[in-house]
Amino acid sequence: MGIDHRINANIAAMGLTHPTPIQAQGIPAVVEGRDVLGLAQTGTGKTAAFGLPMLTRLIKFGKKPDPKTCRALILAPTRELATQIAAHVDAYAEGTPIRAFRVVGGASINVQIERMSRGVDVLIATPGRLMDLIERRAIDLSATTYLVLDEGDQMLDIGFIHTLRRIAKMLPRERQTLLFSATMPKLMSELADTYLTDPVKVAVNPPGKAADKIDQGVHFVPQGDKATLLAEYLAKHPGELSMVFGRTKHGCEKLSKLLEKWGFSVAAIHGNKSQGQRERALAAFRKGDTQVLVATDVAARGLDIPEVAHVYNYDLPNVPENYVHRIGRTARAGRDGRAVAFCAPAEIGELRAIERAMKSSIAVIGGEVPVGAPLAGRAPRGRGKPVDAAAHKRPSRRPSRRPRSQQAHG
Known part of the structure; x- marks a missing residue:
């Protein structure tokens, strides 16, 4: 499916040998550089669907990121989800040059500022803490060419949409945007169109449907x-x-x-x-x-x-x-x-x-x-x-x- 051989070895060691439907349909589109709107039930492997191909593309940069920059930004609505995504990304990228970092509220902002001074490949963040760091000039998003909105319907909800609009203005126009969610109300779907360019829509289950099991x-x-x-x-x-x-x-x-x-x-x-x-x-x-x-x-x-x-x-x-x-x-x-x-x-x-x-x-x-x-x-x-x-x-x-x-x- 076009995944880097080192990442393939890592996921095989984790017992991931066969792609789920959202992975089988979403990964090739991400590898090709397309924007993707992915809808699938919870527990179907959406993190790997955007994480594996994104890491593969980042490996091809071949050099370290500049200070205070990140090449990929993954936004999550809660600290717990951001922490889990970071753990998965670290596991997928083990043995590669890719370095990821998580920034969330409730943790030392000074430690986060110091770490970002060296730059990271993948930044996993909650919107509030990300804005805190941007306002302190600790993060520069001008070189961020990948944006991932996990739990996209909540990221586009009224509680986050104003912050997301501010963040989006700081990103390059030429970027790849990936939005994944288990539910996507009609209004959220319309808002998603403002962030995605000619996206590949992958809906492996009807939005809002609970898992059959x-x-x-x-x-x-x-x-x-x-x-x-x-x-x-x-x-x-x-x-x-x-x-x-x-x-x-x-x-x-x-x-x-x-x-x-x-x-x-x-x-x-x-x-x-x-x-x-x-x-x-x-x-x-x-x-x-x-x-x-x-x-x-x-x-x-x-x-x-x-x-x-x-x-x-x-x-x-x-x-x-x-x-x-x-x-x-x-x-x-x-x-x-x-x-x-x-x-x-x-x-x-x-x-x-x-x-x-x-x-x-x-x-x-x-x-x-x-x-x-x-x-x-x-x-x-x-x-x-x-x-x-x-x-x-x-x-x-x-x-x-x-x-x-x-x-x-x-």
Whole structure:
């Protein structure tokens, strides 16, 4: 496929021997120098789809980058995703002259300034910290000929679009731009056209579709009973990794402390945690030392932890597309996974919006169905798989060690 032989040796040692559909269709276009808009489900290898051919092209430069410059810029919406991309790029480029560096908030900006003074081949950054460094004249983007927007729909969202426009003005007009995402709402697609020139569009799965190997189900439950219900689900699968998504930083912290009090091995990731705390929590979860990770949507995108067997949507997301990203943390690398959404009466609107975005209904596996909600046991219309209701049937009584008075509320 035109990949440098040293990079090929590295990915073979990592066990990557056959390209996924997004890689098979996207890599040749990147090698040719074309702009690419890549849409594929989470867990299908999008990082390798843009990383392997980009590194191959960078190797051909044959000389070191100038001080304060980078030849390729990869922008990611969260620190966790930027860290993971950097780890993959380092692994792909081992034994080559390519040097990559990650800049994110929460880390020493002085260390980042010192490192950038020597220049790097690949810079992986979150937009906020990148702008901090640009304003301090620590980074010069005039020689950056490759731009990658990972999780492109979020990078083009209102929270990032103004910063992205400022960054784009500092880049050369003659550049190669790659945009990859699992979801791409219509407005985001229109915005993407302003950054891509005659792009090759690679859509290996319908945008917004969840991976087929994820068994999905919704359990209707009063808001005040969610913590006890979650504890019952977790207790059924000891030794298996579970991610629990909440809506707010305060709610996630409160829930994690309650689960810890109830005897579960748990950690939390959200915006109020320091960078060091977030990295330690993720490292412990990857190793299996922590078996439950409670997180806001900062952990919903891109994180690749194949051993995650269960995803629980403790609170349904306000943005329907985020549901697909959340449950995409399971069923990775060809494995099976299970996703359960807890739906309180006040969240029926969010549930319907999610089903419209996915163009399929989610099977009801428990609880009393409110009026107007999907009927229990309704099969999805040809997309996704319902969760095994028998395997997830709620026990008739609460765990004795979890008194109702200690329940967390969303």
